[in-house]
Amino acid sequence: MKITQTRRISQIFFFLLFVWFCIVASVGEKFWQLRGWPVNLFLQLDPLVAIGTMLTTHTLYKGLLWALATVVLTIVIGRFFCGWVCPFGSIHHFVGFLGSRRKTTPQKIQRNKYRKAQGIKYFILVFFLFAAAFPSVAASLQTGLLDPIPLVTRSFNLVLLPIVDSTANIVSTSSRFYTGGWLIFAMFLTAVLLNLVIPRFYCRFICPLGALFGIIDRFAIWRIGKRQSECINCKLCEKSCEGGCEPAGNIRISECVLCFNCLDGCGHDIIAYQTRPSLTGEITNPDISRRGFMLSLASGVFAIPAVRLSGKLGSNWYHGVIRPPGSLAEEEFLKRCLKCGQCMRVCPTNVIQPGGIDGGLENLWTPVLNNRIGSSGCQLNCVACGQVCPTSAIRPITLDEKHGLGEFAEVGPIRLGTAFFDRNRCLPWAMDKPCIVCEENCPVSPKAIYTQECFNTVRDGILTIKKVSGNTIETVESNLSLDKFATGDYYCAVRGNKFAKITANTENTIVISSDNQFGEIPAAGSKIEVQVRLQRPYVDIEKCIGCGVCEHECPVSGRKAVRVSAEGETRSADRKLLL
Amino acid sequence: MNEQDDKKLNRRQLLARAGKAGISIAVAGAISKLLYDAVGPRGGVEDTERVTLPDFSVQPRPGQVISIVNGSDRIKTVDKAIELLGGIERFVKPGETVAIKPNVAFASPAMLGATVNPELVAEVVRLCYSRGGAKKVIVTDNPINDPESCFALSGIGKAASAAGAEVVLPKAQFFKHTSLAGGKLIKDWPIFFEPFSKVDKLIGITPVKDHHRAGASMTMKNWYGLLGGRRNIFHQDINSIIAELAMLVKPTLVILDGTEVMMTNGPTGGSISDLRRANALIASTNCLAADSYGCSLLDMKVSDLPYLEKAEKAGAGTTDYESLKPIIATVS
Structure with a gap:
């Protein structure tokens, strides 16, 4: 089996695993619900999460130790995570593939060439890391905004799954709602559609996690390169290059996502995954200027204090x-929350x-x-x-x-x-x-919440007695609406404090409860008040x-x-x- | 062919184009004609399906309307109470499907008594199957708190499933609009309908609880769970809505559990100290009879609960349960 096929299987496997973890993150005991499934696995494998929280809190929270495995493996073999594991990367890979289908080979080579702007992701990384680390009084973890794993987790769980499940109601019995979900969706959609312009747009230009891998894979023991210096420079190796890392020229190790398409593409068996450096030379460091680095560092350092000028952490919370x-x-919360x-x-x-x-x-x-x-x-x-x-x-x-x-x-x-x-x-x-x-x-x-009982006279509730017979009080007024006071909550009061519950009324009579008599029957011509019994709530x-x-x-x-x-x-x- | 010819429309092309244009115009005209609305929308509620809840009651038998069994073991008391009314065979015929509507209102553990005891529900399910020969029993409610959590935390979901019942959680599409004939409040109101539309019999099971607004929550208040929509607004006239529910729902059998009675902090409770042991369990074919006796377990009189008198006036039965000759027994 070709290595690119193995890679594809790995991508599909991890993508399905990711979707599965999204589905099972429901409280419950069924096999497809949360009962021990490691639903945070991808977040925990993400070294940007680990490093971000290390910078803000100076600790490494237990599950995040998994990121060490990713880091070690990246140091040894390169950016395997981007090309083989990352579910967001796999989406980009696939959509980019769709966008390139009708293109000619020269067009494909053009789409997958290296661009100077690929350095932007390093500036984004530097910005976020320094926002997290400096100065310690205003450290804030904002990596989650663009870190692909929190981003894709958020997009799937809070947008895609609720939309898909909204009519089926299989994952949750009633439809789920998430305020501002449209913005999460817009961001996700933009990132995905940009692949139609340039494949793996997000990975190449924006992804801070990819940038982090690009920095730590410079010492990778195995790397893509040419095994011989004679090359006709046909550039077929760049036809499907996912990282845009120029394998035809001086390969940029930091941009290579280990898609291995160049191995497939090279018809002369010149490209190899090997321990020795590429014979035509290679570039291990990210292509960023010192000035750009300093600028993003400074922006990062100043960003959080600037945001906090609104005083939301102080009296204006x-x-x-x-x-x-x-x-x-x-x-402390803002030092840790990933927005995942x-x-x-x-x-x-x-x-x-x-x-x-x-x-x-x-x-x-x-x-x-x-x-x-x-x-x-x-x-x-x-x-x-x-x-x-x-x-x-x-x-x-x-x-x-x-x-x-x-x-x-x-x-x-x-x-x-x-x-x-x-x-x-x-x-x-x-x-x-x-x-x-x-x-x-x-x-x-x-x-x-407790209540206090009170009796309030209703509007136009002071009535004059015309006649009393048994429990029925006939009133001079004749504009009461039928049984309005018969709900069990209305009472008659006489001289302010003697109550009787009303059980029925017509437009000019009020019937009071038989076991709830006035102490004395009020005389004709005297006033009664219709009052509502209220229980008023207090905290x-x-x-x-x-x-x-x-x-x-x-x-x-x-x-x-x-x-x-x-x-x-x-x-x-x-x-x-x-x- | 020179350029001049190229630009000319020949007859065939002209006819084809005219034909297509004609069809397009016809389609546009037809759609406009078909959908033309001279009046405009009238506003108000859209036309939705209107339903009526079936009558689940069985032939009344004088002298076998209500039974009151004293004892501390719910399994024994409920068995006895049903037996005294003629046995479950009177209520469930072989091959029938039964819906049980327990009070599962809150996501709180069974021991706090805010929801029906799960073992009691399970026992009724077992009776329906084993002696009633029921084909299928479903257990369902439309609780106040999160439905899934309510069924899980109260233990009712597990107990009912273990006894062989199907637990049905409310979904939006299960609600249909209904009106109560002569009702003032239940007018074109959505009720939890779907699960009950497919069953032959309906059994309500509920504990006796203090209720700050209504005074007491018993078998009639249990039907509040059938109301959908913004049902909370009915608290403005709680007595009328409970009385209307007693008219709307005609169950086969209701079971009122007063083994432990929530005396205070109702209807949520939250502490064992809210409960008092009364060791009574009531079975009845009539909600009003059951509740009229049940209020005594809360040290209340019938006149303390206006909804009882309202229900009586509306024709839901009698508050004078003594006149129904309750069958009283004790099991140990």
Whole structure:
């Protein structure tokens, strides 16, 4: 079998494996659900994730050690990951192939030639790495924006899978939603369609992971090169060159993605994968200028402080950034979050959403809770998000820690924020309508939402008694609507404090409950008041954990009458609300 | 052929072109005619399929309407309670399909009593199969919290599957619009319909729970799970909606579990201290009868729950369960 065929099998295998891991990242016990599948494998094999978090946190979180295997193998054999493993790379490879199909050989050679702009990816890498590393007071991990593995993970899990599954509902029983998914999709689509212009556009010009490999593969023991110096320079080796690395001339080792198409293409058996350098010479270093390097370094160093001028990490922090349970304090969180979307994918209630830029530029695509989306706020008995987070931006907590039980009793429960009532919108507060769905659904024990009973006189509710016979009070007024007060929530009050429940009414009579009599029957000519019994909700700030179930269930469905905001979240000491 | 000839249209080409142009014009005209709408949209709800929930009730038998069995072992009490009403054979005939609608409202563990005891559900499933000869039993609900999580965490999903039932989770396409004749609230409202449209019998199973808004959550409130859409708005008139549900749903049998009663912090509970052992289990062919007795387990009177009187007035049965001669037994 030709080595290019082996490569193709490897690409298909890893691509299918990647898709499989996207599908199985659902909480559940079936074989096609999350029950031990290493759904983070690709993220963990990605050395840019490992190096990025090492720079920001000076630690290497357990699963990320897998990246060492990729690094070691790259040092020995070159950029195998790009050509053989990377699912994003395989997509580019395939689409680029489609785009080149009708082209002539000279056109293909032209498309796959080396371009100076291939140096841009190194500048992107340098920019991100220095944004992560310098200065330590403002380190922020932004590699995930362009790192291909988080990018493709996010695109598949938050966009492609929900679209494909939206009518079939096989992977999830109800359709999933992700705010701003269009932007993720637009980015993915752009990256994919650019292959029609130049094959592997993203890999060649943008990919910071490819750039990282390009830097570390300079000492590769095996490399592509010419085994003899006599060559007619037919350039057929460059016809399908995936990396655009000029195997016909002085091969650029840092650009070679080990597609091995040059081996196939060379009709003279001149190109080989060998230990000795190419006989016509080779270029091992990336083609970047010192000036460009310094410029991207400086931009990286200044970028994060510039972004943070908006003060989103200080007093101007955005209350809508409600992080999943177990999330680190904001600054530490931003040092680790890859924007890969695994937490959003696994969340059984779909409440974890890709963040927008209202919480600052750095907030983009980081996990934020949106209680209006999904099936029920942050579920009390669930800690799935922290279990899948590949970098521990969301710590893998236990239920005991989340609930503040056992050894965590001293610390108390994890609070994501606090629920606030909007008394201008709440039905019992603003419109004198009974409701309290929020109280009913509050999962905290004892409930964090409690009510106080009050009786309010309804509009035009002061009536004059005409006649009383038994439980029926005839009124002078005759404009009551039939059985409006018969819901079980309305009462008659006389002289302010004697109540009787109304069981029925006509336009000019009110029937009161037989076992709920006035102390004395009021006389004709005296006034009675029709009052509604209300249970008005309050938040017990000491109990509220900010789970958002109340907000999710609130029947005021546009702008909710009870809303969680991040004040009081326990992950950052400076945002606490209680004494 | 010189250039002049080249540019000239010959007759054949002219005819072909005229023919194609004619067809294009005809197609454009036909489409316009076909889709022409002189009125414009009227607004409001689009035309959707309207359905009616089947009547699942069985022939009433005087003296076998409600049974109350005291005991701490749910398996024994439910067996006895059903037996006293004439046995499961009275309700499930061989070859029939049965839907069981347990209260699975919350994603909380069984021990907290916010959802039906899974073993109780499993026992009813087993009875349907073994003695009723049912062809198929499905267990389904449209919970408040995430459905999958509710069935998983409550243990009901596993217990029901182990007993041989099929667990059906709600999907958007399972909801259809219905109206209750004479109803004020259930008017053109989406209900969880699909699974119930294909079965012969319906059994409701629910625990006795405190409910801050409604007073108590029992067998009638259990049908709230059938409501789809933005059902929370009905909390403005909770008593009427529960009474209407009692009219809308005509089950074969309901089982009200008062073995452990949630006395406080309902309907979610959240602590074992919210539960009180009452060791009673009620089976009935009539929801109103079951609930009228059930409220006593919460130390309530019938008049404390306006929806009971409303349901009675609407014709759902009687709140005077004593008049139905409940069969009372004790198992140990």
